[in-house]
Amino acid sequence: xxxxxxxxxxxxxxGYDLSNSVFSPDGRxxxxxxxxxxxxxxxxxxxxxxxxxxxxxxEKIITSKLLKPGANKRIATVDRxxxxxxxxxxxxxxxxxSRARDEASSWRGVYKGPIPTLALANRLGGYxxxxxxxxxxxxxxxxxxxGGWDTEAELAVDGQVGSGPESGSGGKVxxxxxxxxxxxxxxxxxxYWGYYGAATGKGRQxxxxxLEKLDxxxxxxxxxxxVKEAARIIxxxxxxxxxxxxxxxxxxxxxxxxxxxxxxxxxxxxxxxxAEKAARRALEGDDEEEEDKGQxxxxxx
Amino acid sequence: xxxxxxxxxxxxxxxxxAYDHSYLQTLGPKAHTSSPAVTGTSVVGVKFxxxxxxxxxxxxxxxxxxxxxxxxxxxxxxxKAMVGFGGDVSDxxxxxxxxxxxxxxxxxxxHGNMLNAKNLHTYLxxxxxxxxxxxxxxxxxxxxxxxxxxxxxxxxxxxxxxTTFSAPHLATGFGAHLAVPILRRKFPxxxxxxxxxxxxxxxxxxxxxxxxxxxxxxxxxxxxxxxITKDGIDxxxxxxxxxxxxxFAERIKGYGAQTV
Amino acid sequence: MTSFxxxxxxxxxIGYSFSEPTAAPVKQHSFYPYTDNxxxxxxxxxxxxxxxxxxxxxxSGYNINSRMVPKVFRxxxxxxxxxxxxxxxxxxxxxxxxxxxKERLDTMVRMYxxxxxxxxxxxxxxxxxxTILYEKRFFPYYVHAILAGLDEEGKGALYSYDPVGSYExxxxxxxxxxxxxxxxxxxxxxxxxxxxxxxxxxxxxxEPKKAEPLPKNTVKQLVRDAFTSAVERxxxxxxxxxxxxxxxxxxxxxxxxxKKD
Numbered sequence: 001x002x003x004x005x006x007x008x009x010x011x012x013x014x015g016y017d018l019s020n021s022v023f024s025p026d027g028r029x030x031x032x033x034x035x036x037x038x039x040x041x042x043x044x045x046x047x048x049x050x051x052x053x054x055x056x057x058x059e060k061i062i063t064s065k066l067l068k069p070g071a072n073k074r075i076a077t078v079d080r081x082x083x084x085x086x087x088x089x090x091x092x093x094x095x096x097x098s099r100a101r102d103e104a105s106s107w108r109g110v111y112k113g114p115i116p117t118l119a120l121a122n123r124l125g126g127y128x129x130x131x132x133x134x135x136x137x138x139x140x141x142x143x144x145x146x147g148g149w150d151t152e153a154e155l156a157v158d159g160q161v162g163s164g165p166e167s168g169s170g171g172k173v174x175x176x177x178x179x180x181x182x183x184x185x186x187x188x189x190x191x192y193w194g195y196y197g198a199a200t201g202k203g204r205q206x207x208x209x210x211l212e213k214l215d216x217x218x219x220x221x222x223x224x225x226x227v228k229e230a231a232r233i234i235x236x237x238x239x240x241x242x243x244x245x246x247x248x249x250x251x252x253x254x255x256x257x258x259x260x261x262x263x264x265x266x267x268x269x270x271x272x273x274x275a276e277k278a279a280r281r282a283l284e285g286d287d288e289e290e291e292d293k294g295q296x297x298x299x300x301x
Numbered sequence: 302x303x304x305x306x307x308x309x310x311x312x313x314x315x316x317x318x319a320y321d322h323s324y325l326q327t328l329g330p331k332a333h334t335s336s337p338a339v340t341g342t343s344v345v346g347v348k349f350x351x352x353x354x355x356x357x358x359x360x361x362x363x364x365x366x367x368x369x370x371x372x373x374x375x376x377x378x379x380x381k382a383m384v385g386f387g388g389d390v391s392d393x394x395x396x397x398x399x400x401x402x403x404x405x406x407x408x409x410x411x412h413g414n415m416l417n418a419k420n421l422h423t424y425l426x427x428x429x430x431x432x433x434x435x436x437x438x439x440x441x442x443x444x445x446x447x448x449x450x451x452x453x454x455x456x457x458x459x460x461x462x463x464t465t466f467s468a469p470h471l472a473t474g475f476g477a478h479l480a481v482p483i484l485r486r487k488f489p490x491x492x493x494x495x496x497x498x499x500x501x502x503x504x505x506x507x508x509x510x511x512x513x514x515x516x517x518x519x520x521x522x523x524x525x526x527x528x529i530t531k532d533g534i535d536x537x538x539x540x541x542x543x544x545x546x547x548x549f550a551e552r553i554k555g556y557g558a559q560t561v
Numbered sequence: 562m563t564s565f566x567x568x569x570x571x572x573x574x575i576g577y578s579f580s581e582p583t584a585a586p587v588k589q590h591s592f593y594p595y596t597d598n599x600x601x602x603x604x605x606x607x608x609x610x611x612x613x614x615x616x617x618x619x620x621s622g623y624n625i626n627s628r629m630v631p632k633v634f635r636x637x638x639x640x641x642x643x644x645x646x647x648x649x650x651x652x653x654x655x656x657x658x659x660x661x662x663k664e665r666l667d668t669m670v671r672m673y674x675x676x677x678x679x680x681x682x683x684x685x686x687x688x689x690x691x692t693i694l695y696e697k698r699f700f701p702y703y704v705h706a707i708l709a710g711l712d713e714e715g716k717g718a719l720y721s722y723d724p725v726g727s728y729e730x731x732x733x734x735x736x737x738x739x740x741x742x743x744x745x746x747x748x749x750x751x752x753x754x755x756x757x758x759x760x761x762x763x764x765x766x767x768e769p770k771k772a773e774p775l776p777k778n779t780v781k782q783l784v785r786d787a788f789t790s791a792v793e794r795x796x797x798x799x800x801x802x803x804x805x806x807x808x809x810x811x812x813x814x815x816x817x818x819x820k821k822d
Binding site: 436458465477481490 | 628629
């Protein structure tokens with residue numbers, strides 16, 4: 001541990017941190033690690049994979065009172081069924097989204113249907129990774145959370161004109177189950193994993209701790225509850241930078257028979273406000289508990 | 302063996318005769334669509350008080366062969382515009398994909414798809430005109446239905462040459478001959494739109510489809526009908542022409558070898 | 562071998578199969594990129610006005626596509642309504658080309674205003690339109706265009722064009738399906754052709770009636786008469802008459818119904 005710390009400290013200034021695509025003798029790419037630092041300063045972003053949809057949320061620190069509230073969106077739509085939120089350098093995030101849209105569009109060009117969330121995450125992972133290989137570029141200064149819903153319904157091929165055969169070759173398979181929610185997080189190294197709940201940005205530690213309490217692995221959390229939890233987690237994660245004002249942006253993707261019909265959309269205003277109110281109440285509750293405890297301790301003394 | 306590598310591996314002219322290079326050459330005119338292949342017939346549309354109704358049958362013909370009988374020729378764009386396609390089916394599929402990708406791009410913004418039927422019609426007409434100017438036409442005649450920028454019902458036509466026109470009721474292909482006179486009789490062009498009810502418009506379209514099924518050999522009694530109102534699109538794609546009467550056929554005499 | 566020095570192709574000389582590719586038989590396009598949408602237009606100028614008119618019928622063969630498709634447009638307006646325009650254009654022939662031509666001229670006249678801070682004169686616009694048409698000399702806009710406005714002296718200006726950009730300034734011009742019906746009428750009623758002053762002489766010595774600019778209301782009535790007559794004799798003309806009158810005060814637009822048969 002001590003030697004590792006020693007190594008990292010001494011590595012700076014050795015020259016191995018100056019160029020992308022160059023390993024240090026102990027097998028690290030410093031440019032990628034610096035990109036991760038950029039991410040760690042960004043506003044907290046979370047994604048929750050629920051049983052009937054996916055929620056994405058981001059904490060937007062208000063950097064100026066002159067910014068129009070509600071404008072300057074940070075969560076983007078890709079194709080119809082995927083949303084991307086990122087923490088870190090906003091322009092890098094925009095470029096990342098632009099690439100995601102191109103990938104989704106080119107997938108349609110080839111396969112005449114929507115890109116599965118996993119395939120999109122895979123392609124984006126490859127894209128981000130390529131930016132760690134060349135000295136002429138720098139890695140992406142973002143960690144992006146990609147959430148999507150792969151349709152569970154029989155979907156017409158783009159441009160399809162007929163219904164196809166009822167049975168037999170090319171026919172429909174009765175009761176076939178496919179699709180569902182997808183949530184992936186892509187890091188500056190190009191590394192991506194699938195998650196039940198993902199968090200990145202400044203408040204990620206607190207957010208991850210909260211996500212772990214939700215028992216997401218059992219797959220019982222509904223989308224409606226996921227919206228409330230996501231809002232609350234952003235509020236909890238914001239506690240450490242309480243001095244700064246922030247705005248909560250939140251989107252969701254439900255199943256085809258859910259409220260967004262499989263599309264990535266903004267969480268409706270009323271629902272968002274309700275979730276924020278609940279989040280504030282939950283925080284105040286915590287504070288009171290702490291205060292109670294504090295008072296109790298005092299009384300004991 | 303000779304000293305001209307270009308000739309190696311090629312049939313010798315002195316043995317096989319002159320080689321016909323026209324099979325290999327890439328120069329010369331590029332082949333474009335000069336006639337449609339699999340086609341859909343008429344599209345009919347009527348404006349009514351508060352919206353537009355649009356209908357087509359579900360047939361795609363390959364020449365005189367009734368090739369596909371469950372073809373969806375009414376395509377939605379966003380949640381308040383529709384396109385009814387007549388003509389080449391593969392060009393329709395191309396345009397459908399084009400519109401699909403446009404709708405996806407429109408939905409990147411949080412406002413959603415802001416393009417109305419009038420915008421869509423302008424765009425489609427320009428696509429048609431551009432392609433005809435490249436001598437590579439998209440072989441379709443379409444009706445675009447929905448609302449204009451003022452929220453008024455909108456119905457307009459565009460064809461493979463880029464020709465456009467708008468009227469309270471329109472029909473393409475055979476329908477221009479058979480359906481338009483029926484519609485003009487039912488709803489004279491100077492009738493205010495307020496006096497045309499949705500029920501009358503839909504009934505008139507069904508009547509037109511029936512007449513077209515009687516007299517257009519490349520038509521079908523299975524059809525699709527869409528009613529576009531402020532509330533959205535009501536699309537039915539598996540309808541059957543009702544109340545057919547072929548009694549008139551009894552009276553048709555004098556064809557071919559028939560004498561009585 | 563000597564032929565290699567000359568201009569004979571190598572294939573011919575050595576008798577192998579890599580002779581110059583012979584052109585493939587030219588494939589015939591059966592796609593014809595034009596159609597005629599019928600209708601007629603008419604323009605007449607006076608001393609301080611110009612009138613441009615057209616019927617509103619659109620046809621394809623014997624079909625009436627629509628009874629309301631305008632052929633006269635405002636050019637260089639401030640917005641899509643054409644408000645603020647000082648030039649008029651009518652197009653008759655292939656309507657899709659007509660629309661494309663109108664849009665190109667309209668954007669050019671607007672760009673001129675943005676770039677130079679002043680409106681384009683009709684004379685300049687007339688020359689520009691000619692250039693636009695001639696640019697497509699070998700794949701023409703299949704339209705007969707008429708441009709109208711007021712010249713620098715405030716007099717009515719009218720320019721008529723053939724499809725490839727040949728143009729001239731005229732007193733009056735009819736174009737389109739019924740032009741052969743309307744033009745002789747205009748010769749007689751506007752330029753007083755074949756009209757003589759009674760009792761001014763015998764036979765060829767008869768003094769022709771001298772043409773002079775007509776008052777606006779007379780011209781308006783002439784236009785209406787020309788179209789009502791054309792409707793009687795030409796199947797592609799009818800439904801409605803759209804008339805635009807440009808004066809110092811601006812553009813007045815009038816619509817009169819015509820027979821719909």
